[in-house]
Amino acid sequence: MLSKRYADMLSEKDIIFEIAGMAKRRAREIGEEHVYNFSLGNPSVPAPEAVNQTIHTILNDTPTLQIHSYGPSAGLPQVREQLARSLNRRFGMDYQPEHLFMASGAAGALGHALRAVTEPGDEIIVFAPYFPEYRPYTQGAGLRLSVVPADVDSFQINFRALEERLNPAVTALLINSPNNPSGIVLSSATLTQLAALLEEKQRQFGHPIYLISDEPYRELLFTGTEETYPARFYHNTITCYSFSKSLSLPGERIGYLAVNPKAEQAMTIAEVCPQISRTIGCNGTSTLMQLTVGRCADLTSQLEIYERNKDRLFSALTEYGFSCVEPGGSFYMFPRSLEPDDVAFCKKATELDLFLVPGTAFGCPGHFRLAYCVPEERVVAALPRFKQLAERYQRQKD
Amino acid sequence: MLSKRYADMLSEKDIIFEIAGMAKRRAREIGEEHVYNFSLGNPSVPAPEAVNQTIHTILNDTPTLQIHSYGPSAGLPQVREQLARSLNRRFGMDYQPEHLFMASGAAGALGHALRAVTEPGDEIIVFAPYFPEYRPYTQGAGLRLSVVPADVDSFQINFRALEERLNPAVTALLINSPNNPSGIVLSSATLTQLAALLEEKQRQFGHPIYLISDEPYRELLFTGTEETYPARFYHNTITCYSFSKSLSLPGERIGYLAVNPKAEQAMTIAEVCPQISRTIGCNGTSTLMQLTVGRCADLTSQLEIYERNKDRLFSALTEYGFSCVEPGGSFYMFPRSLEPDDVAFCKKATELDLFLVPGTAFGCPGHFRLAYCVPEERVVAALPRFKQLAERYQRQKD
Incomplete structure (x- = not known):
């Protein structure tokens, strides 16, 4: 008989996967170049x-x-x-x-x-x-x-x-x-x-x-x-x-x-x-x-792009008023969301076609994950959106 | 702490692996060409x-x-x-x-x-x-x-x-x-x-x-x-x-x-x-x-050799007095051992440098498995050994 244990897992929602799916659907609607998808940890540089x-x-x-x-x-x-x-x-x-x-x-x-x-x-x-x-x-x-x-x-x-x-x-x-x-x-x-x-x-x-x-x-x-x-x-x-x-x-x-x-x-x-x-x-x-x-044990892909993306995002986001512990590695960062409810925050970000994953998915609410394993030009293109997002919250406060 | 369940598995003997190990050691002693190793189900023909x-x-x-x-x-x-x-x-x-x-x-x-x-x-x-x-x-x-x-x-x-x-x-x-x-x-x-x-x-x-x-x-x-x-x-x-x-x-x-x-x-x-x-x-x-x-879904390796090996072994073993249900496929056959104790039979076979796996390993005593995924010339070379083995049992009976 169909295993209840595994069948039950089908109804658990995988937030990351859901957001990635949303981004994909949105890209079909308005075009890949208008969607800022930072939801997935999939390497963006090819194997050496x-x-x-x-x-x-x-x-x-x-x-x-x-x-x-x-x-x-x-x-x-x-x-x-x-x-x-x-x-x-x-x-x-x-x-x-x-x-x-x-x-x-x-x-x-x-x-x-x-x-x-x-x-x-x-x-x-x-x-x-x-x-x-x-x-x-x-x-x-x-x-x-x-x-x-x-x-x-x-x-x-x-x-x-x-x-x-x-x-x-x-x-x-x-x-x-x-x-x-x-x-x-x-x-x-x-x-x-x-x-x-x-x-x-x-x-x-x-x-x-x-x-x-x-x-x-x-x-x-x-x-x-x-x-x-x-x-x-x-x-x-x-x-x-x-x-x-x-x-x-x-x-x-x-x-x-x-x-x-x-x-x-x-x-x-x-x-x-x-x-x-x-x-x-x-x-x-x-x-x-x-x-x-x-x-190939001692080789790596061209990983420098991840650091350049991190530098660019970290300095811009900090400038826009985000608070974030600076990453020492990986291709992720985990800033505080601009409201305590990280799920609501990430939802709001999607209005600007920014796709981010709420910290709740990682057992740490009040934050969001930004996966910057994307081409550099996508990071550059996304910065104004992050700025707009921060400004929206700023206006709310004012 | 070290898992008891998996650590216990280490002491379970894997008969097939043991026999393959014996064959390998014997090959080092007397040379590969004098050992007739039918213990392992490892394809002998390369990928196409x-x-x-x-x-x-x-x-x-x-x-x-x-x-x-x-x-x-x-x-x-x-x-x-x-x-x-x-x-x-x-x-x-x-x-x-x-x-x-x-x-x-x-x-x-x-x-x-x-x-x-x-x-x-x-x-x-x-x-x-x-x-x-x-x-x-x-x-x-x-x-x-x-x-x-x-x-x-x-x-x-x-x-x-x-x-x-x-x-x-x-x-x-x-x-x-x-x-x-x-x-x-x-x-x-x-x-x-x-x-x-x-x-x-x-x-x-x-x-x-x-x-x-x-x-x-x-x-x-x-x-x-x-x-x-x-x-x-x-x-x-x-x-x-x-x-x-x-x-x-x-x-x-x-x-x-x-x-x-x-x-x-x-x-x-x-x-x-x-x-x-x-x-x-x-x-x-x-x-x-x-x-x-x-x-490559519709391709196969050159599988004909397995059938040729089967034909050769099946007709020879039957002639020597072995009883066996003729295989319809795979690269295995499973004849009756020449004494009820299949483990003793396979041990006796090793005296002739024939390496076979007792049926007990497969939940079916009184038989032995012969894996003929080997080069044809190994089958040809092994036939006299199977004959000798059968004769030894025949002499015991006489």
Whole structure:
């Protein structure tokens, strides 16, 4: 019989998707060029030329049977070695290929990490504002989601609220830096404090607490932002990565999970991942794409455009009277809405054909997400609309 | 904390994998050419030239951003249309693109199908001999596995045993034709009888019973075998397919699920699949591979070698005194072991460097699986060993 659980999900509204749909319909009405769509986190720059070139090369220089044949469920050993080497060099880690598990994007990596270090019924802590898909991801693993409210002045961690929520039922925390939707990068001060707190709570509770670090925006780091690698701060860290953003390959569903070699039972955590795959039916990821990202591990798309878009938007919006914590990376920013009701605010924005996502979707009302993974000229064209929007609110106040 | 459930799976022995490992170690000792490894179902013929050519073409003729960007979770519409059209033409079906869901191989398709039409705690019926991974697949969906013993004289369905097992808790059946490990294709007589029985039981129980048809070997059909498409016989059928075998792309993890348009709530079943993806972290499959199989939907690898291997092995083994139901497709056969204890038999075979998998692994003792997806010359070279093995048993009897 049709599953009630999944059928019920059909009626849950996905706000982001709805707004993107509205923008699309509006574009059909008045033309693409008159619509300012900042609703979706879809990379706007193509994969670097080298990616397609690498695919051509692999097809030409490797026996066909070898390219497309079954690989180990954990991923091709040579690819895991290439990626481990890159991480070790960049972040001073000590990964062996066996600590890595190739996954179907960050979603796949998270799906495995969540199941590997928790039992159904455990609590998992996430920090507002958070990516809305964390809800189905964690519910799918049978976990109870405990949300730490945002520190809206910095979007670093609200430690007082976190401490209140830490209890023996918590076996994992999920962080996301650079953050979707705020673009904030957790500072080394924050990560140091977080590590100290978790070490203390582990001792107190008598069991490990794993930090699951969702890092698809890791390479989208802006000038002057400190590069912080959470696993460097806390042993029990599982890093989840995707090449969706860094190489603009979101459709290829390719990423990995890396267990910190210093984590408790590190090797066993990596080893259970293929077992998890067997139970969810997600056995491995395209061998051709594995071979490709292995060879392109140290490349990125032309990510500079995201920083230019951020600079332009941040200075303009601030000038127009918006209040916003400046992003350190990603292609998002998360200003305060100009009225407390962020849903009403985003609705009002659509009157100017500006499509934004209310903070409520990310568990953080009173804000809105602006996804600036769009061509630069769209940002330039949109600025007068943001100005008009601010003026409308100003007039109301006056 | 490390998940007990998945950690426990690490200690379960995977017999097929163990035997394949033994064969590999033995090959290192005495050389590949002296080892007769029939343990693994890994295609031995490469993907057709056209597959790699198609990938080159897609990379050259499609904007990069378009190839690799996010697609709908259900899969790219044009690809689902290409596949639906191919199925409609070949099997007289009436699929719309919306009835198809692109999945990470047959495992991914099954993972979604199982969850879409059952509730945790339901019973699912499988038929011995069955692919051992059905156990983790069904357990992962929270289902209780009910195994119908084999009709070892035909490997069609043992209907008496099936009827005994049908009860209101059964919401789905899982069939696999051509079958792994027997190579048997369910006849139209069998499927007609199965459909009639399920129609009757649906009425009696007052709820739908879905037939999940696992068909990765569909295109590996031997001369003279009737091509039967289960969805043609029974409305409530969900077809799960993979290009692993037909196009020799097992590493690319690409397949689909197709809901019979005549199934109860057909469209909703297809619609819940992307919801299921959200909870298991398996969101979609490589867009480049989707585009590729869409364009190559009607091609296959050079599958004739499997039939030649079957012919050669079947006639030789029968001559040596083995008893075997002749396969109608796939690249497997499932003869009776020459002693009742199939594990002891397969152990004895290893003394002759013949690596076979005991039927016990497939829920059907007293048999062994022979995977003949190997180069023809390996089959020719192995025949004297099978003869020697038979003679050893003959001498014991004399």
